[in-house]
Amino acid sequence: MSQSVAHPAAGSSSCDADFATFLKEHPAFEQTRALDELRAKEFSRLDRLRHVYLDYTGGGLYGDCQVRSHAEFLLDRVLGNPHSSNPTSRDTTEACEMCRRHVLDFFNASPAEYAVIFTANASHALKLVGESYPFEEGDRLLLTFDNHNSVNGIREFDRAHGAQTTYIPVVPPDMRIDEQALDEQLELARSCNNALFAYPAQSNFSGVQHPLEWIERAQTHGCDVLLDAAAFVPTNRLDLGRWRPDFVALSFYKMFGYPTGVGALIARRKALEKLHRPWFAGGTISVASVQADTHYLAAGEAAFEDGTLDYSNLPAVDLGLTFIEEVGLERIHERVSLLTEWLIDQLLALRHGNGAPLIRLYGPKGCEGRGGAVTINFFRASGEVIDHDLIEEEATKERISLRTGCFCNPGAGEMALGISRNELVTCFSQSTADRMTYDAFRRCIDGKSTGAVRVSVGMVSNFADVHTFVQFARRFLEP
Numbered sequence: 001m002s003q004s005v006a007h008p009a010a011g012s013s014s015c016d017a018d019f020a021t022f023l024k025e026h027p028a029f030e031q032t033r034a035l036d037e038l039r040a041k042e043f044s045r046l047d048r049l050r051h052v053y054l055d056y057t058g059g060g061l062y063g064d065c066q067v068r069s070h071a072e073f074l075l076d077r078v079l080g081n082p083h084s085s086n087p088t089s090r091d092t093t094e095a096c097e098m099c100r101r102h103v104l105d106f107f108n109a110s111p112a113e114y115a116v117i118f119t120a121n122a123s124h125a126l127k128l129v130g131e132s133y134p135f136e137e138g139d140r141l142l143l144t145f146d147n148h149n150s151v152n153g154i155r156e157f158d159r160a161h162g163a164q165t166t167y168i169p170v171v172p173p174d175m176r177i178d179e180q181a182l183d184e185q186l187e188l189a190r191s192c193n194n195a196l197f198a199y200p201a202q203s204n205f206s207g208v209q210h211p212l213e214w215i216e217r218a219q220t221h222g223c224d225v226l227l228d229a230a231a232f233v234p235t236n237r238l239d240l241g242r243w244r245p246d247f248v249a250l251s252f253y254k255m256f257g258y259p260t261g262v263g264a265l266i267a268r269r270k271a272l273e274k275l276h277r278p279w280f281a282g283g284t285i286s287v288a289s290v291q292a293d294t295h296y297l298a299a300g301e302a303a304f305e306d307g308t309l310d311y312s313n314l315p316a317v318d319l320g321l322t323f324i325e326e327v328g329l330e331r332i333h334e335r336v337s338l339l340t341e342w343l344i345d346q347l348l349a350l351r352h353g354n355g356a357p358l359i360r361l362y363g364p365k366g367c368e369g370r371g372g373a374v375t376i377n378f379f380r381a382s383g384e385v386i387d388h389d390l391i392e393e394e395a396t397k398e399r400i401s402l403r404t405g406c407f408c409n410p411g412a413g414e415m416a417l418g419i420s421r422n423e424l425v426t427c428f429s430q431s432t433a434d435r436m437t438y439d440a441f442r443r444c445i446d447g448k449s450t451g452a453v454r455v456s457v458g459m460v461s462n463f464a465d466v467h468t469f470v471q472f473a474r475r476f477l478e479p
């Protein structure tokens with residue numbers, strides 16, 4: 001573990017040779033070479049600062065031009081609070097509405113059918129649905145084991161109203177959903193007044209892309225469908241003309257890095273009518289009275305946008321969408337698929353001297369129906385797991401940004417790592433405190449890893465990035 005990793009900026013000869021072989025085996029990569037030029041022009045800070053960025057599922061990166069164009073936009077305008085009709089307010093309103101139209105357009109969503117509600121992030125969008133969904137006794141919330149905690153958290157709302165939460169398992173090692181269990185649960189949902197099915201279009205744990213066909217299947221069983229698209233949309237086209245979920249949640253920084261602090265709930269107008277907001281705020285009502293103790297919610301998206309929108313940043317969302325359109329989502333998708341395929345093949349081929357595999361992959365081996373998040377653990381030749389914290393520590397020394405832990409997706413983590421319900425219940429019953437630290441949790445699930453290592457590629461990942469990671473992984477091989 002002592003030899004240092006050649007940084008891609010140094011143009012190592014092993015990287016060049018492997019790249020030549022890679023190109024022979026993946027000629028389609030040539031069609032994505034414009035992304036290398038884009039990286040050199042718009043993301044030069046990556047190589048200048050010697051970063052190997054492999055956490056695109058955590059957050060996307062922005063191009064220099066996005067920041068410059070946004071600064072120019074701001075410097076050329078006087079933006080007032082959009083809640084009035086004075087000239088500066090009107091300019092702001094026009095900029096916000098332009099951005100709203102652009103979001104609809106980007107996702108091919110008909111404005112007659114869909115509304116865009118601007119939120120702080122995907123979690124906020126998910127919470128808006130959870131807190132407003134009309135759960136009652138006898139209703140159901142269907143969740144896949146593979147869900148981000150910001151989706152899992154919706155179960156607190158449904159339980160508070162006496163409804164039932166049911167989880168549909170994922171099956172290791174591929175981490176796809178047990179479709180028979182899904183069908184059985186959808187059948188049971190038929191008899192409910194209200195049933196909400198929430199799942200990720202792409203797993204932030206395993207990279208699995210769960211079928212968008214489930215949207216219609218669930219709807220024909222009477223379910224409303226909440227699609228968590230946060231990890232999917234940065235490198236895949238979500239066509240809302242073709243797929244018609246009731247609710248879609250996403251964060252824009254995951255798509256194009258800047259601005260942070262803005263997400264969206266894209267919702268069918270019909271589905272919005274079903275939601276009951278638990279409160280009202282500035283901007284969400286048409287009329288409210290103190291003496292008569294009455295309020296009337298505003299129509300459409302306004303009813304869900306509490307207070308003042310992040311109006312100086314919305315124009316940057318507009319510019320970010322334009323940036324992605326110009327770069328080409330299909331090109332990004334292709335590059336991400338090819339790099340992911342190579343990365344997985346290389347990692348799976350790494351063997352210790354005694355033949356034992358170095359890594360275990362949690363997710364599909366092939367590129368069909370998966371995105372660019374590759375989640376693994378490292379093992380010694382003896383079969384003992386290497387602590388993911390150690391991997392992160394070593395990667396940090398090489399300026400490799402990756403992610404470790406369970407990535408806020410405990411259900412996928414528990415299934416992938418083989419942690420049983422009994423082990424978890426025993427662990428939690430030993431604790432008398434109201435709070436538990438992650439370290440305490442790790443100690444009580446003794447002898448097993450409670451997390452993994454995730455590397456994820458995105459818009460301007462290049463061959464050198466994934467090559468550097470494979471070279472880094474080799475250091476853990478035992479002779």
Ligand SMILES: Cc1ncc(COP(=O)(O)O)c(C=O)c1O
Nearest residue numbers: 121122123148204228230231251
């Ligand atoms: C699949 C998925 N859903 C939801 C979220 C939550 O996104 P945010 O933290 O931007 O609210 C994430 C973040 O990583 C995610 O990957």
